[in-house]
Amino acid sequence: MSSYRIVGAKRPHGDVNISGSKNAVLGILAAAMMLDGPCTIENVPDIVDVRAMLEICETLGAKITPVSDGTYEIDPTKINTFEATNVKVKNIRASYYLLGALLTRFRKATMYMPGGCNFGNRPIDLHLKGFQKMGAKGTRATDIRDGIIRIVADELKGTHIFLDVVSVGATINLMLAATKANGVTVIENAAKEPHIVDVANFLNAMGANIKGAGTDTIRVKGVPVLPGGYSYSVIPDQIEAGTYMIAAAVTRGDVTIHNLIPKHMEPLTVKMLEMGYNIEQGDDWIRVSIDDDVELEPTNFKTSPYPGFPTDLQPQATVMLCQARGLSRMHENVWDNRFQYIPELQSMGATISVVEKMALVNGPVHFSGASVNALDLRAGAAMVLAGLAADGVTTVYSANRIDRGYEKILEKLRGIGAEIEHIDDELEHNPSEEE
Ligand code: UD1
Numbered sequence: 001m002s003s004y005r006i007v008g009a010k011r012p013h014g015d016v017n018i019s020g021s022k023n024a025v026l027g028i029l030a031a032a033m034m035l036d037g038p039c040t041i042e043n044v045p046d047i048v049d050v051r052a053m054l055e056i057c058e059t060l061g062a063k064i065t066p067v068s069d070g071t072y073e074i075d076p077t078k079i080n081t082f083e084a085t086n087v088k089v090k091n092i093r094a095s096y097y098l099l100g101a102l103l104t105r106f107r108k109a110t111m112y113m114p115g116g117c118n119f120g121n122r123p124i125d126l127h128l129k130g131f132q133k134m135g136a137k138g139t140r141a142t143d144i145r146d147g148i149i150r151i152v153a154d155e156l157k158g159t160h161i162f163l164d165v166v167s168v169g170a171t172i173n174l175m176l177a178a179t180k181a182n183g184v185t186v187i188e189n190a191a192k193e194p195h196i197v198d199v200a201n202f203l204n205a206m207g208a209n210i211k212g213a214g215t216d217t218i219r220v221k222g223v224p225v226l227p228g229g230y231s232y233s234v235i236p237d238q239i240e241a242g243t244y245m246i247a248a249a250v251t252r253g254d255v256t257i258h259n260l261i262p263k264h265m266e267p268l269t270v271k272m273l274e275m276g277y278n279i280e281q282g283d284d285w286i287r288v289s290i291d292d293d294v295e296l297e298p299t300n301f302k303t304s305p306y307p308g309f310p311t312d313l314q315p316q317a318t319v320m321l322c323q324a325r326g327l328s329r330m331h332e333n334v335w336d337n338r339f340q341y342i343p344e345l346q347s348m349g350a351t352i353s354v355v356e357k358m359a360l361v362n363g364p365v366h367f368s369g370a371s372v373n374a375l376d377l378r379a380g381a382a383m384v385l386a387g388l389a390a391d392g393v394t395t396v397y398s399a400n401r402i403d404r405g406y407e408k409i410l411e412k413l414r415g416i417g418a419e420i421e422h423i424d425d426e427l428e429h430n431p432s433e434e435e
Pocket of ligand 1: 169
């Protein structure tokens with residue numbers, strides 16, 4: 001177990017480079033398990049969740065060869081089991097993509113229920129109902145025994161699927177299962193997140209026929225073979241980029257964040273401009289700064305599926321709202337229980353009350369260093385941000401949760417002048433709380 005110790009109240013300045021997208025690469029690695037030939041994946045972030053997924057893929061029989069920093073050659077041709085029962089499946093949420101991938105490869109898939117329930121009920125009923133419509137059996141809730149899902153299909157048939165809730169996971173999983181199905185599958189009310197487009201682009205580069213990813217209607221024409229044989233570079237991580245933008249904002253620093261896609265950041269940049277920050281941007285960079293005499297305006301955020309404001313930036317943005325003068329509101333519309341970190345922020349001086357799905361934030365707050373917990377990945381990132389803004393020393397316990405999604409976070413923060421170090425701690429880490 002590990003902690004971060006932060007000496008706050010510095011004003012970071014300089015440059016940060018963003019790594020490959022965690023949620024995109026996890027989908028792409030699962031998708032690679034369906035290929036009929038090898039492929040190369042570039043810009044793979046070295047984070048705990050990716051290491052777990054690579055290990056799971058290896059236990060299925062895939063050959064994974066590191067070629068250089070962040071580049072892996074993946075050969076799935078020797079995969080010899082449809083059973084994803086490596087214990088790490090229970091640790092990461094994105095292991096659910098192996099259901100779609102193994103169902104495609106073997107017409108059957110056996111897997112532990114994926115981890116993750118720390119911000120509310122996290123069903124996968126939409127994934128299973130979609131598989132059922134494509135011809136799979138074993139997809140009812142009552143079929144799940146001892147936490148293990150076992151699905152089989154004589155044949156995967158193209159079909160019409162309407163998702164009654166916009167779900168990132170279900171959209172990608174059904175896209176995977178449709179890729180080699182017989183006929184055409186149409187997924188309506190699909191999620192539109194950048195990593196959905198990235199998984200579709202990866203599959204198309206490897207021989208699939210997927211159209212409409214990034215819109216609410218995705219059309220997948222099943223192909224008999226996915227030859228692979230190409231190299232594919234993962235998109236930058238929208239959430240990591242947003243976290244560093246907010247790091248600059250909450251410290252009144254001046255930081256340029258490189259290797260991001262500015263379009264993906266619009267839901268954040270528009271709010272930062274409204275609050276009074278300066279935003280400059282180019283093709284693949286954004287600079288965040290603030291004039292010395294500016295008092296930040298309060299504002300309201302509502303999380304929603306892309307292109308709305310991402311729920312995975314909600315805890316970090318709440319720290320930013322603490323800097324504005326007056327009352328701001330943060331509405332959490334995706335998850336039922338994603339304000340568990342608020343008492344940790346309160347212990348650093350925040351004045352926030354939660355009314356149902358809304359946090360009422362009163363600012364400006366002068367954070368004071370304290371000992372706080374990283375209750376999950378993004379809540380942990382929010383604690384780091386508050387620690388950077390705070391007077392005095394902040395210790396963030398269970399910081400290993402943050403390592404799941406942020407490559408070289410200490411190095412990157414130190415590179416812009418933050419004082420942050422890693423220390424060991426004794427606290428228990430609950431590995432089932434994964435994004
Ligand atoms: C993914 C992300 C997670 C992010 C979330 C929303 C990964 C690995 N995780 O999670 O970081 O917070 O998108 O952007 O990419 N739902 C159902 N039935 C289902 C599936 C989902 O009702 O079968 C509901 C959920 O309860 C939730 C909403 O749909 O209210 C969105 O969930 P979803 O988009 O599926 O999230 P994940 O894919 O689990």
